Amino acid sequence: MPSETLRNYQQKFSDVGGFFVPLAMVTWDFLFTAQSEMGVKGGMLEIGVFQGKSGILSSMYMAPEEPAFFLDIHEVPQARQRIAAVKSENAHFLQMNSIDALSDEYLAEMRGTLRWVHIDGEHTGYATRADLDTAAHLLSERGIICVDDFFSFKYPQLTAAVYQFLLEHPFKFKMFLASGNKCYICRASAFQAYDDYIRAQAIQRMRLAENKWTLTRTSYVHDYGCFTIIARNKERDFVGLDRDINAEVF
Numbered sequence: 001m002p003s004e005t006l007r008n009y010q011q012k013f014s015d016v017g018g019f020f021v022p023l024a025m026v027t028w029d030f031l032f033t034a035q036s037e038m039g040v041k042g043g044m045l046e047i048g049v050f051q052g053k054s055g056i057l058s059s060m061y062m063a064p065e066e067p068a069f070f071l072d073i074h075e076v077p078q079a080r081q082r083i084a085a086v087k088s089e090n091a092h093f094l095q096m097n098s099i100d101a102l103s104d105e106y107l108a109e110m111r112g113t114l115r116w117v118h119i120d121g122e123h124t125g126y127a128t129r130a131d132l133d134t135a136a137h138l139l140s141e142r143g144i145i146c147v148d149d150f151f152s153f154k155y156p157q158l159t160a161a162v163y164q165f166l167l168e169h170p171f172k173f174k175m176f177l178a179s180g181n182k183c184y185i186c187r188a189s190a191f192q193a194y195d196d197y198i199r200a201q202a203i204q205r206m207r208l209a210e211n212k213w214t215l216t217r218t219s220y221v222h223d224y225g226c227f228t229i230i231a232r233n234k235e236r237d238f239v240g241l242d243r244d245i246n247a248e249v250f
Contacts, residue, residue: 031194052076071098117134147162173188214233
């Protein structure tokens with residue numbers, strides 16, 4: 001069942017412009033709930049703010065003492081106003097190119113403390129890779145990096161940058177979920193905790209979200225396989241390896 005936070009958000013901010021699909025909203029709610037239940041705390045960073053559609057939701061999960069950074073190359077007055085309505089304390093807006101993010105002294109001091117980094121800025125491969133390096137610098141032990149437009153045919157270079165990052169850091173970072181046009185990466189040391197949580201909770205939570213989705217895992221972790229959530233597939237809750245067409249376990 002969606003949390004009260006998500007229901008609140010959907011009621012108050014559904015008309016905000018942006019490209020934040022319903023499945024991504026439900027996935028964020030699922031992952032922020034996971035962090036809450038695991039006792040994960042820390043601030044957040046969003047690269048690419050636009051009108052604040054996703055920044056509003058992530059802000060709503062942040063405690064007053066948790067800093068939230070919003071970085072964009074443009075001024076974002078509408079987003080500022082909307083985010084201020086749900087995060088009146090510790091919200092910081094940075095107008096700069098994301099490649100210079102760590103030149104902000106306060107953000108640079110957050111090294112290893114952020115539990116959420118959403119990368120939705122310039123969609124070139126070069127910029128995405130630079131943003132992933134920034135995220136790696138800032139991410140806490142059990143933090144999550146979320147990359148927008150993963151596997152979008154409009155931005156093939158973005159997906160290439162994600163896999164380049166993972167290939168270069170096989171013992172440090174792993175992708176554990178892809179859903180709603182986004183992928184989710186954590187430190188290797190946190191992978192099992194998130195993997196276990198998805199196994200235990202995802203199917204039930206997706207059912208209660210009253211939408212027709214299917215959990216999948218079509219290959220192994222060492223083959224860069226991870227859990228994904230897709231549109232309902234043949235009325236099945238779970239789809240595994242192609243050779244195990246009738247498997248209902250994972």
